[in-house]
Every structure is written in structure tokens, then in C-alpha cells.
Amino acid sequence: MEDLIGQISDFVWGPPTLILIVGTGIYLTLRLGFLQIRALPYALRLAFSPAKQDKNSKGDISHYQALTTAMAATIGTGNIVGVATAVVLGGPGAVFWMWITALFGMATKYAEAILAVKYRVENSKGEMSGGPMYYLEKGLKAKWLGVLFAIFGACAAFGIGNMVQANSVSDALNSSFSIPTWVTGLVLTVLAALVIIGGIKSIGKVTAFFVPIMALFYVLGGLVIIVMNLDIVPAAIGLIFSDAFTASAVGGGLLGTVIRYGVARGVFSNEAGLGSAPIAAAAAKTDYPGRQALVSMTQVFIDTIIVCSITGITIVMADLAGSGLEGGPLTQASFAAFLGDWGGYIVTIGIVLFAFSTLVGWSYYGEKCFSYLFNDKVVPVYRIIFVIAIFWGSVQTLDLVWSISDVMNALMAIPNLIGLLGLSGVVVYETKKFLEIAKKEKEEARA
Template sequence: MNFSTVIEYINSILWGPPMLILLVGTGVLFTIRLKGLQVRQFKRAFKQTFGGLFKKGDRADADGMSSFQALATAIAAQVGTGNIAGVATAVASGGPGAVFWMWISGFFGMGTIFAEAILAQLHTERKDGEVTGGPAYYIKKGLGSKLLASIFAVLLIIALGFMGNMVQSSSIAEATYTAFGMPKFLTGIIIAVIVGLIVIGGVARIASFTEKIVPIMVTFYIIGSLTIIFMHYEMILPAFQMIFQEAFKSSAVAGGVVGVSIKEAMRYGVARGLFSNEAGMGSTPHAHAVAKVKHPGEQGLTAMIGVVIDTGVVCTMTALVILTTDAFSSGLFGTQLTQAGFSAGFGSFGVTFIAICLFFFAISTIISWYYFAEANIKFLFGKKGVMPYQILVLIFIVFGTSMTAEIVWELADVFNGLMVIPNLIALLGLGSLVVKVTKDYEENFLLNNPATYTTDHHKKN
């Protein structure tokens, strides 16, 4: 049994029914306990997030960053190769029906990510003069378990700082090689240099980069996707029919017996949905923790919009391009499958288009994941651990370009799955606190004067 087979076997267990039930079930539970908050407060969340989009925000500093900068940093992590290579992998491995399960996980994930943002806001600490937070902090301070918090911190550092960033560099290297013939190792070095120059500037430079690049890159990708989709407008309705019908049909995976295809569609849909929107994973709370807001509920709503943008919009665009152009039947995998879809509309420029998008998606995701993992490095080792961590991240970025996409994705799934467990334990254990703070937000904050309301008493600095 070779290494790849072992990893696939571990994933078949780790991402089996228990994980799917735990992950989606947590979202269902919060949806029920919060009385469908993602539906009831969606309009407010949208207006709050984009209402002041063109206003000049606060500069990020040791006290944190603006709400939009926090969202941009979170979206930079969410919108990455998972939206291009990940969705393609889900469709190729689980059939078009995987997209449906990606949507389901995204909808209920809005409830989960709302809870994550609330808890992250409530349990921040000042480390070496800078405000920081995340699941390790709310596990330690909320659940009172330093051991579980440390386990989460180690898993996140491996999952995002190392394995996850290898996924990003592997995917962009594959895309640039296909588009321009650029040696993959050289691509890795270029990415490492750019990332190094940005992260060395600390939180201020990271926030400044994400708030500028994220709106541009997402808009660019959406416009390109919509162009391809409407060029094949006659296939839009059949594409949606495939997604809904094959979410429950045994034919979703060729040669599968009854039940197997649904299992595979669910597994790949939820797994890739998680890898993309990160709801329940415990990554984005690191950004939402340091947002400068008057009430934790505000950032909770903003966090939900991140899932909508990632899964509801960007992932859907990729899936529809693949299905409307019939690239799905090409037998390709990962980035190459998405490139085939765009090439069907843009010709040879399609490959270049995806390479450009992947480059910016990967860079922004690596930077955000670096930041998330750094918070856990500080949690475990303090500031002295940051420089060795920086060096290792850059090495893994370069090393990732030499690995095949399939192996890297499988490795990432293993550590993502392990990382989810302690975070969901904390979310379930602290669910009553989330409900209490949400009630305070809706019954006190919104009904009084938000301009003068302060929730410093909620903070546990």
C-alpha cells in the first residue's frame, strides 16, 4: 500500500458520515438555536458589509483592523484555489451533485461561522502589544481547556501554514506551467518572495493588501465566469438540473452502486465546501476576532457574507462554467478541468485567465493563512516563534510546487478534518453563550442607539 493510498483511506474514514453529520449538524443546530439568523438578518448583514464600502476605513494597527478589512482578510483565505481547483475536484470526483451539497454546507455554515466570529470577538488577548484571537483562545478561555486549545493550534499551523499553503502553491504552479511553460519550482520561489515581502510588514500591511486586492480579484473572476456562462446560455438550465438531479442519483459517479454516488457527492461537496468557505474549520475567526466593532454581533453578520461570496457566488461560477461548457466530460481533474471550461469560451486565453486568477487567489490565501497560523504560533511560543515559522512557511510554499495536485489535496483534507474537531467541540460547548450574545445584539444593541452602544463588558482582554 503506497503513501497516496494510505492518505485516501484515512480521508475515507475522516470525511465519512460521522464528520459530515458533525460538521453540517453543527450548522443546523446553530440555525435552529439562532432561529434562522442567516435568513432573518441577511438584509442587515448585506447592508452593513457593503454600505460603507467606499468610505475610507481605519488603518490596521496593534488594536486590530476595521470590520471590512477583517472580512477581506477572511475572504482572501476563503477565495483561493478551492474555488477553482477545489470545485473542479468536487465535480470530477463526486459528480455535478457535489455542488448541491456544497451549497447546503454553505447555507448551514453561515450559522456556524456566525458563532465562530461571536466567540472570537469575545475571547481576545493582547500578545506582545497586539490584539489577537481565534479558536485556540476561545477554547482556552471559554472551555477552560489549554490542552485542547494547544492541540487545535498545532493542527491549524500544520493544516494552513504548511499543508494548506502547499495546495495553493501546487495549484498556481500547475496553472502557470500550463499557461506559460514556467518551471514550477521558479513559480514557487516567486510566490515565496512576494509573500515574504508582505507578511514582514505585519498586520497593517496584510490588512492593507487584502482590502485592496480581494474586491478586484473577485470582481474580475465573476465577470469572466459570467461571460463564459452566458456564451453558453442554452446550457444554464440543464446545468442546474444536473446539479439537483445528480445530488441524489446513483449515476452521479460512473459505475457506482446505489448509494455510493450520493455518499461521494456529499463527501466531496462538503469537504471542498469546507476547504473553500472554511465555516467550522476555525480559520477565519482569527480575522474576525480583531475587527473593531461595537458589538460582536456586527462581525458575526459580516462573517456570514464571506460564506455567501465564497460558496454562493464564486464557487457557483466555477461549477457553472464547467457544466455549461461540458468540460465536465473531458476527464480532466482540478485546475486543468476549470481551464478547459474557460478555454471553451475564451480559447487559448482561457488558460491564461485562470492562471492569472489563481495567482492572485493563491497569494491572498497564503497571506491570510499565514496570518491565521501566526496567531497560533504566538499562542504556543510567543513572538520568538514567529521568525522560524516564517522561514518554514516559505520553504513549504516552494516545496509544494513539486507535489501532484491529487496528493496535496488529500493531505490538506486530512489536516483540515482533524482541525475541525476541537473547534466544533468548542462551538457546541459554548453554544449557549453565542445565543445569549445574539439575543443581546438583537434585543438591546439594535433597539437602542448603536452609535453610542459599547460592549467592552463582553470583551475578556
């Protein structure tokens, strides 16, 4: 059974899907005139110093909280384990293709968010509900695609967004500190319940505080390594660039080994095109869809260009990719090569924090998928079951769940990308409208 699911996973994450994901990003980039580069400084300012007019706008949480909720779900084990896997299987050049994927993924994430806000609805509790299922139904007039997305998203939430994350935490703490898995499971369950039961406002407050701390903790650890070893950094970066265009990168069929693993792990890490993050974006207080979309776009920049780069450059500098180690252990060994035991502890703690944040962020995604499929009355029951699943996942072996979740994750992307391509005209229209408004605001601020 596991072999069959693995084959299905290889197929759905194969060249056709990856080409569709990256191709959509390239198409949107061209239609938007490389907005992700032109507007990045302004987007970062919006993310960390929200516009005053948004305080009185419709929504449940602030720009910043919507960003950190999405980042909580995306800054996960992929930033540590996924990057290491890409370097082992694809070579150092895979890091370069992760950067390329992120560049175009920023345009995709922008488009997802702008549609999520435009087509969001107010539920029976007065809260905002949005995401691919709503813009597929209301914008593209294809409710069946919205239903498919919600089904795949609901399944992925319990798998890759819940049990496998809890399992990663319990395994990491058991191997590093000999903490019994049931103890970790119990603590995780209680902590997650305190956050999740309160809904999006509670999740937003926690992620706004928690996400910057966990990201800075890991990034600072990596920066210490880089600063202490500046003499070998140029060679490592040079190897990343040169290896990206080796025979293995341009050969091997339609997608070379380096390109394939770089793109696949880049998408897995930042989730651009999968349709998960716009569910959080739809809850933001914002006066124009374009304003929140620019904020959401920065998530890919932070996740892949900053956090994944720290992991990738450190692994290349340590030169342990051929040692037989893979995934988390390789990242741990690479950090330890420069910082001793403390390096391994940084990665272990990073895995724990990143996995927990992913669990919290995905709880909201799953909630919205379930409420779309059924109704808002199922939400309390969903939250209880989600919390119980955390403990179960902490004490079980979940290889099959990992594989099934990976398939569901990929299948989410297909209806979402159809929606992005079909509604790209709406994205362009809303972008032009907002950029004109932003220009006027800038002129008024100068006057």
C-alpha cells in the same frame, strides 16, 4: 506511506466528520432562528460600509479588512479545482449540496466569529489574538482542546496554507506559460515576504485591495460565459437540482455519492467549521462580537454561493465532466469551450491569484497558532521560516504534503466544533444582545 496517509484522509473526511460539520451548522441555524437568511442584507451592508462606532473600538484592522483576510485564505484553489472534482466524482448535483452546506455553514461561521471576538486577548505587542484555541480555553475551559487545535492549525498552515499553494501556482504558470518553477518560487517568496513580514495590518491592507480584484476578475469571466449562453443556463441549473436527488444521491450508504462530494468540497472551499477564519475575525475593530460575526458570515455567501457557483454552473454547461479531465484542467477546458484560449487563461490566472491569497491569509492563521503554543517572541522566526517554505514548495512534488495537510485540516474541525456546540448558549446570548442594540440604532437613524 502516501497510501496510508490517503486512507487516513478518507477516514477523517468521511461521513462522521461531515455529518458533525453540517449537523453543527443545522443546530446553530435552528438556535439562531435562521439568522443567516434574516440578517444577510444587513450583514452585507456592515461588511462594505462599516459602522462609525467601530473606528474607536479595540482591534487591529477594520471589519472589511478582517473579512478580506479571511476571504483571502478561503477563496482558493478549492473554488476552481475543488468544484470540478465534486462534479466529476459526485455529478452535477454536487453543486446543489455545496449550496446547502453553505447555507448552514453561514451560521457556523457566524458562531465562530462571535466567540472569537468575545474571548480574544491582547498580546504583548498590543495586538488582538483570538480564535478556537482561545474560546476553547477561556470559554469551554478546555485548554487541551485549544492546544490540539493550534497544533493541527500550525501544521496545516505550512502545508495546505503554504507549500501546496505555492506548488499550485508554479505548476499552473509552468504548464500554461512555460515559466520555470524556480522563477515563480522566487517571485512568490519576495512578494509574500513584503506582505507577511509586516503582520496583520500589512496583510489587512493588501487583502482589502487584492481580494476584490481577484474575485471580480474570475467572477466576471464566468458571468460573461453565462450571459453569452443564457439559452442553456436553465437546463444546466435544472440538471444540478434534479441530479441532487437521484438514486446516487440518496443511496450508497449513510451519505450518497452526490451528497458526500458536494458537502466535502463545500466545506473545503468555505472552511465553515474548520476554525481558521475566526482567527482573522478576532483582529477586527468592533464594539460588539455580533457585529463582526455578521460580517464574517458573508464570507461563506461570497465564497460558495457566488464564486463556486460560477465554476459549477460553467462546468455543467460545458458538459465535459465525462471527458476524462479532472480538477483545474476540467475548469480550464470548460471556460475555454465558451471563450477559447482566453477562457483557459482566466482560470490559470484565477488559480495563481487565489492560491497566492490563500498563502497570505494562512500565514496569519499559522502565526497565531504558533504564538499560542509558544509565545509572541517566536513570531519573527515563524514568518521567516514560512517565507522560505514558499520557495521550497514551488520547486518540489508535494503529493504527500497535500495528503498530510488535508488530514490536519480535518482534525482542526473536531475541537472547534466541540467548542461551538458547547458554547452555543453564549452565541445565542450575544446574538440577542446585539440584535437589540442594532434595532435601537436603526430606530435612532430614522428619528
